[in-house]
Amino acid sequence: MLKKNDEQNDSRPESLDFIRTIIANDVKNNKHDSWVITRFPPEPNGHLHIGHAKAICLNFGISLENTKSRCHLRFDDTNPDKEEDKYIRAIKEDVKWLGFDWGDHLYYASDYFEKMYSYAEELIQNGKAYVCSLSPDEVRNTRGTLTEPGIASPDRNRPPEESLDLFRRMKAGEFDEGKYTLRAKIDMASGNFNMRDPAIYRIKKASHPRTGNSWCIYPMYDYAHCLEDAIEEITHSLCTLEFEDHRPLYDWYLDELKTPCHPRQIEFARLNLTYTVMSKRKLLELVEEKRVDDWDDPRMPTIAGLRRRGYTPSSIRNFCDRIGIAKRDSTVDVALLEFYIRDELNKTAPRTMGVLKPLKVVIENYPDDQTEELDAINNPEDESAGTRKLPFAKVLYIERDDFMEDPPKKFFRLAPGREVRLRYAYFIKCTDVVKNPNTDEIEEIRCTYDPATKGGNAPDGRKVKATIHWVSAEHALNATVRLYDRLFNKENPLDGADYHNNLNSDSLQIIADAKLEPSLKSAKAESRYQFERLGYFFVDPKDSEDGKPVFNRIVTLRDAWQRIQKSGK
Numbered sequence: 001m002l003k004k005n006d007e008q009n010d011s012r013p014e015s016l017d018f019i020r021t022i023i024a025n026d027v028k029n030n031k032h033d034s035w036v037i038t039r040f041p042p043e044p045n046g047h048l049h050i051g052h053a054k055a056i057c058l059n060f061g062i063s064l065e066n067t068k069s070r071c072h073l074r075f076d077d078t079n080p081d082k083e084e085d086k087y088i089r090a091i092k093e094d095v096k097w098l099g100f101d102w103g104d105h106l107y108y109a110s111d112y113f114e115k116m117y118s119y120a121e122e123l124i125q126n127g128k129a130y131v132c133s134l135s136p137d138e139v140r141n142t143r144g145t146l147t148e149p150g151i152a153s154p155d156r157n158r159p160p161e162e163s164l165d166l167f168r169r170m171k172a173g174e175f176d177e178g179k180y181t182l183r184a185k186i187d188m189a190s191g192n193f194n195m196r197d198p199a200i201y202r203i204k205k206a207s208h209p210r211t212g213n214s215w216c217i218y219p220m221y222d223y224a225h226c227l228e229d230a231i232e233e234i235t236h237s238l239c240t241l242e243f244e245d246h247r248p249l250y251d252w253y254l255d256e257l258k259t260p261c262h263p264r265q266i267e268f269a270r271l272n273l274t275y276t277v278m279s280k281r282k283l284l285e286l287v288e289e290k291r292v293d294d295w296d297d298p299r300m301p302t303i304a305g306l307r308r309r310g311y312t313p314s315s316i317r318n319f320c321d322r323i324g325i326a327k328r329d330s331t332v333d334v335a336l337l338e339f340y341i342r343d344e345l346n347k348t349a350p351r352t353m354g355v356l357k358p359l360k361v362v363i364e365n366y367p368d369d370q371t372e373e374l375d376a377i378n379n380p381e382d383e384s385a386g387t388r389k390l391p392f393a394k395v396l397y398i399e400r401d402d403f404m405e406d407p408p409k410k411f412f413r414l415a416p417g418r419e420v421r422l423r424y425a426y427f428i429k430c431t432d433v434v435k436n437p438n439t440d441e442i443e444e445i446r447c448t449y450d451p452a453t454k455g456g457n458a459p460d461g462r463k464v465k466a467t468i469h470w471v472s473a474e475h476a477l478n479a480t481v482r483l484y485d486r487l488f489n490k491e492n493p494l495d496g497a498d499y500h501n502n503l504n505s506d507s508l509q510i511i512a513d514a515k516l517e518p519s520l521k522s523a524k525a526e527s528r529y530q531f532e533r534l535g536y537f538f539v540d541p542k543d544s545e546d547g548k549p550v551f552n553r554i555v556t557l558r559d560a561w562q563r564i565q566k567s568g569k
């Protein structure tokens with residue numbers, strides 16, 4: 001967990017964004033007795049995604065940066081329809097995994113149902129709310145337009161006593177759904193639709209995961225949210241830009257009701273990422289339609305998916321820090337997220353060798369029964385990581401892509417008659433190509449090695465143009481490696497009639513028989529490695545078994561995707 005004034009708190013931004021500037025001023029001016037209380041208020045109707053990570057880093061980050069401060073985790077569980085307990089558990093796990101701690105401040109909006117109800121009675125008694133008998137359709141049709149005011153409900157001037165009586169009977173379950181709503185009496189001519197007598201309560205005969213069947217009326221989001229904030233004495237209520245037009249209503253409720261405090265709502269731009277969708281509703285669709293395995297499918301932009309892909313909490317926090325907080329919506333290139341994990345793993349991930357598409361190589365002049373142990377450096381970026389031994393023998397595997405029988409001009413790797421370096425081993429030269437006589441496919445290549453080049457350098461100073469990776473066939477670990485690519489093949493998957501058309505059919509490639517260096521046999525679940533020249537890989541915690549790790553590709557070494565796209569191939 002990150003702590004206040006923790007040196008490890010890498011989420012701390014270098015300069016103040018507009019929200020932190022407002023807060024710093026409030027603290028300086030002793031507003032709220034210099035307290036800063038923020039909250040992260042997810043609705044438990046799905047798993048969190050990377051967009052939520054931005055809101056989490058902002059709210060919890062601000063709390064960590066201030067002295068008299070805290071951040072609440074509050075489940076905004078006012079809509080019983082789609083909310084489930086399993087999501088509550090998953091959200092808690094995700095927030096913790098990101099490194100944040102709500103301490104004793106875990107709240108549920110549903111715990112305030114009683115208070116919210118009393119506040120509603122207060123509004124009625126003050127002539128600020130009325131029970132309306134219009135159907136949802138009728139309400140919609142009388143809302144007016146941008147140029148015309150709405151039409152007042154026939155019940156708008158219903159006496160408070162009558163509304164109070166009906167409201168209590170709504171609560172008692174006397175009426176069917178849709179028969180009545182409680183509406184705020186504000187301004188049917190307001191230029192802001194949210195102020196045209198919005199609904200406060202609706203009848204919903206639904207069981208709630210926490211309150212069971214105690215309630216058959218449920219508060220609307222705008223009414224509930226500001227009260228939740230006020231009840232918890234939140235000082236700064238940070239939300240995304242789509243709530244900007246709701247702010248007058250947020251303030252209206254809190255002005256009309258005698259709440260313990262009046263938090264300040266401040267809006268910021270939501271995070272959008274290229275090549276993915278970010279709404280819980282669409283992510284749920286992908287799960288339900290089995291386009292992905294589950295919410296934690298490593299291709300998903302969910303926190304659970306990123307975790308299973310092999311992302312670290314710090315890489316996500318660093319990314320959120322870098323994108324910053326702004327007032328204008330924009331879309332961030334997913335390559336930036338990939339940059340942060342690549343940058344971190346470059347410093348921390350042990351190097352290993354693995355061959356994903358094996359091509360057999362026989363070293364003709366190497367003794368048949370000999371095996372030797374060669375020294376390999378674990379991490380050139382970190383001397384303390386030390387070295388390891390790699391077994392070398394007569395039969396090896398190299399990457400199929402590292403050999404071409406008839407190489408074009410710019411291909412410098414292995415080809416007939418050509419010499420290359422085997423990483424940490426020897427120079428080898430290709431002498432022959434063995435093909436299957438029926439299919440003409442290359443089955444193996446024959447090479448010779450130069451014993452004088454042990455360790456990878458020629459004493460006579462001759463150079464080779466390529467260094468390739470390899471594993472000894474006899475010693476290799478056979479393993480499953482899963483290569484993940486973008487879930488969508490369009491920068492903005494929502495651009496077009498149906499986003500399903502933009503799903504990338506090659507987003508998962510499973511290699512069942514990769515040949516990996518033997519040290520990886522003992523790879524622990526959730527550890528991360530670089531496979532030299534290929535990328536960073538994560539030992540899948542669900543599908544791996546002792547001695548049989550399954551690897552998920554976190555990210556390639558360089559951004560192969562952008563290069564391919566630029567070259568138009």
Ligand code: ATP
Pocket residue numbers: 040041042043044050051052054055238239240269270271272278279280281
């Ligand atoms: P979605 O639209 O993906 O379903 P939501 O806004 O309905 O998300 P909530 O559970 O209500 O999800 O969100 C909890 C908090 O996270 C809110 O304060 C919301 O503003 C914030 N949030 C949601 N999506 C993003 C995003 N893409 N970028 C930044 N903050 C976000």
Ligand code: MG
Pocket residue numbers: 043
């Ligand atoms: Mg929502």
